[in-house]
Amino acid sequence: EPEVTQTPSHQVTQMGQEVILRCVPISNHLYFYWYRQILGQKVEFLVSFYNNEISEKSEIFDDQFSVERPDGSNFTLKIRSTKLEDSAMYFCASAKRGPEMSTEAFFGQGTRLTVV
Amino acid sequence: QKEVEQDPGPLSVPEGAIVSLNCTYSNSAFQYFMWYRQYSRKGPELLMYTYSSGNKEDGRFTAQVDKSSKYISLFIRDSQPSDSATYLCAMSAKKLIFGTGTRLQVFP
Numbered sequence: 001e002p003e004v005t006q007t008p009s010h011q012v013t014q015m016g017q018e019v020i021l022r023c024v025p026i027s028n029h030l031y032f033y034w035y036r037q038i039l040g041q042k043v044e045f046l047v048s049f050y051n052n053e054i055s056e057k058s059e060i061f062d063d064q065f066s067v068e069r070p071d072g073s074n075f076t077l078k079i080r081s082t083k084l085e086d087s088a089m090y091f092c093a094s095a096k097r098g099p100e101m102s103t104e105a106f107f108g109q110g111t112r113l114t115v116v
Numbered sequence: 117q118k119e120v121e122q123d124p125g126p127l128s129v130p131e132g133a134i135v136s137l138n139c140t141y142s143n144s145a146f147q148y149f150m151w152y153r154q155y156s157r158k159g160p161e162l163l164m165y166t167y168s169s170g171n172k173e174d175g176r177f178t179a180q181v182d183k184s185s186k187y188i189s190l191f192i193r194d195s196q197p198s199d200s201a202t203y204l205c206a207m208s209a210k211k212l213i214f215g216t217g218t219r220l221q222v223f224p
Contacts, residue, residue: 004159033211033212035212035214041216042204042214042215042216042217043160043204043206043212043214043217044214045211045212045213048210048211055210056210056211058211089157091159091160093212104162104165105150105162105212106162107152107159107160107161107162108159109158109159110157110158110159112157
């Protein structure tokens with residue numbers, strides 16, 4: 001069964017460092033997302049990406065964050081100058097159809113980011 | 117008012133019980149309604165989705181949407197210990213908006 005894969009599963013970084021979280025979406029999917037979940041809190045939307053550009057982003061997704069699809073298979077989230085409050089689980093998701101017709105978004109297992 | 121409200125629980129039931137999980141929402145633009153299951157430190161796993169109002173059944177799971185009341189439900193029949201997880205409702209306009217999740221514990 002196809003699945004969204006994320007690497008690494010756990011990333012520890014020092015405050016102020018840059019991290020890149022990687023995702024391989026399901027191969028025939030066209031819409032890609034990043035969500036995050038701070039421990040004990042709800043899953044929050046960060047950004048959606050379609051046709052090689054951001055289609056929507058939340059207020060959390062400020063200039064510290066960027067996304068890229070550097071090749072045909074990977075989808076990355078870069079966090080510059082990490083802060084302690086960036087510590088969270090980061091989930092990548094992909095979907096065959098777009099958000100206005102959104103039904104099935106499949107999530108990866110997440111990357112646990114710990115900023116120390 | 118929060119866009120999506122969900123009782124965080126925990127909800128503890130004996131094996132075999134019928135479980136009712138609920139969410140309310142405020143945004144009438146939502147058209148798609150999903151239920152995800154999340155095990156500890158894992159990604160959300162899609163269980164069911166429903167478009168607009170109505171019911172949908174899949175095995176032991178039934179999803180209901182009442183758009184007039186802005187209320188959605190997930191029923192689990194014959195609950196099993198393996199159903200113990202956090203259940204997240206999610207709704208879609210241009211992005212998925214999640215509830216906080218309800219932690220369910222099914223004890224043998």
